[in-house]
Amino acid sequence: MAEQVIVCKELTKRFGDFYAVNNITFEVTKGEIFGFLGANGAGKTTAMRILCGLSFPTSGTATVAGFDVYHQQDQIKRNIGYMSQKFSLYENLTVLENIEFYGGVYGLSRQVIKERSNELIRTLGLEREAKKLVGELPLGWKQKLAFSVAIFHRPQIVFLDEPTGGVDPVTRRQFWDMIYEAAATGITVFVTTHYMDEAEYCNRVTIMVDGKIEALDAPQALKQRFQAENMEEVFYQLARSAKRSSD
Amino acid sequence: MKQLLVFIRKEFYHVFRDRRTLLIMFGLPVVQILLFGYALTSEVKNADIVISDQSKDANTERIISKIKSSSYFIVQEKQLAGPEIDAAFKKGTIKCVLVFPPQFGNDLRHDGKASVQIIADGSDPNTAKTLVNYLSVILLNYQQELAGGGVVPIGIIPELRMLYNPEGNGSLNFIPGVIALIFMIVCATLTSVSVVKEKELGTMEILLVSPFHPIMVLIAKAIPYLVLSLVNFTLILILSVGFLDIAVKGSLLLLFAESTLFIITCLSVGLLISNIATSQQAAMLISMMGMMLPTLLLTGFMYPLENMPVPLQLVANVVPSRWYYLIVKAVMLKGLGFSAVWRETLVLAGMTVALLSLALLKFKTRLE
Secondary structure, eight states: OOOEEEEEEEEEEEETTEEEEEEEEEEEETTOEEEEEEOTTSSHHHHHHHHTTSSOOSEEEEEETTEETTTOHHHHHHHEEEEETTOOOOTTSBHHHHHHHHHHHTTOOHHHHHHHHHHHHHHHTOGGGTTSBGGGSOHHHHHHHHHHHHTTTOOSEEEEESTTTTOOHHHHHHHHHHHHHHHHTTOEEEEEOSOHHHHHHSSEEEEEETTEEEEEEOHHHHHHHTTOSSHHHHHHHHHTTOOSOOO | OHHHHHHHHHHHHHHHHOHHHHIIIIIHHHHHHHIIIIITOSOOOSEEEEEEESSOSHHHHHHHHHHHHSTTEEEEOSOOOHHHHHHHHHHTSOSEEEEEOTTHHHHHHHHSOOOOEEEEOTTSHHHHHHHHHHHHHHHHHHHHHHTTTSOOOSSOOOOOOOTTOTTOOTHHHHHHHHHHHHHIIIIIIHHHHHHHHHHHHTHHHHHHHSSSOHHHHHHHHHHHHHHHHHHHHHHHHHHHHHHSOOOOOSOHHHHHHHHHHHHHHHHHHHHHHHHHOSSHHHHHHHHHHHHHHHHHHHSSSSSOGGGSOHHHHHHHTTOHHHHHHHHHIIIIISOOOHHHHHHHHHHHHHHHHHHHHHHHHHHHHHHO
């Protein structure tokens, strides 16, 4: 049996009477690309925040990279990477300085940072841009760089929160190539997205509706079960029943 | 620790690469100091005066030459008669008239007593009072010279002595206030903006997900501004000493220590604002308006607090710059030691602890 890097059991987060995350249970296998779908307000972000060690669940259990979300937030943070829609790079720092900064924040040694950043700049083909300010790079490159920075410290799991928002289809495709490469090296990818074509790229997807997981399977299996042609239809059938309005 | 250094280095990059930040950081103090030191001074220099000397004797000549040699007056050579004087005042070409009556020399010689008339433009009472005072002092000096250094035989002469500031140098009073103002604006604005910027960019999220402790984020943000503010303070002192002829009378070490405390107060205010504000503009507005106005109005350096209504005086007690102003005045201008300012220091320290804990607490709750 494959190693489980995220294990959630009956995880619940309640704000007063409001169940943002309601009793969800799932596992994510090492090296898997795990899609986390749901309309706005379905509870994706809340669940992700718990798994990233940013907030505590109300009840249930969860471990990330083998560490408990209640007591070992620090170890969790050390073993995950994170990237959001906003790219999260400093525009008035150069490519190299950004890499050095994030490497430093994760406590990597100067030597390791130097070796890996040289290698990274070579693979990305950014040799000429290495000393340029990130603000001068085109959007697509920024995004690739942001992803590379998110996995620079070689985390076990990388969380991607709508990483391809506002990016053209070609760049999105290239971005997914990078995600596959990362997964091939054994990094588990936990990704939320609004693009249903991207959901097809995932090994397995969950669809959250009103704080609950309504479906969890490989895209192919989901399409069969809901007799749908594509993930868009699957999603629509499930999300239609949502009672919560988006936020 | 290494992570902190990496972070601090990044903050310095930000500061040095952002022209707007640099301008606020170093341009603002220079402009403020020069503005308050030179332009907005209560001191009157080179006032146009007309002297109507109807006595024309050795005494009046010597008095006139004294007035001419002072930097406060420019003596108009043209003699003006009654109605012309009135017209000149109305046109604003003269500020003051000194009249020696025909019998002035005689009276002084025989009775040791003589009167002069000083006419000043009362529509500007502050200037008028100042000019009349300057003239009185010059006349008084002359009388003392006549008496040969002995006791002046005439009536009761009040001897004026402006303690700590014998020349009545107006910038003296402003400098401590301007320093407080600069720290308030620079520290509060720049820290709050730089924290909010990270929130806007989304980098704050990344930092919170990283193993870097959230409190350390705030510390790393604050340290570069603390260092730069101290550099700034040095700059202000150099400007004040070099250009405005202000001597630092007290201990420099104490002055720097107190300033460090006040800078930390201002940084805490900035961090607190960054918790409330969601955009850089909001942060800037809150810190500029929220900090600048109370510092200008309720610190006591522009408008004396003693003359304000009691409720406002009470409010002024909550403004941190008020206490810092008192401390700087005492240490820098009067040369007093720590024993004279420990109460103010304690109040300031208490405020800092309260503000900082509030900022950290709010930052934590926002996280969860």
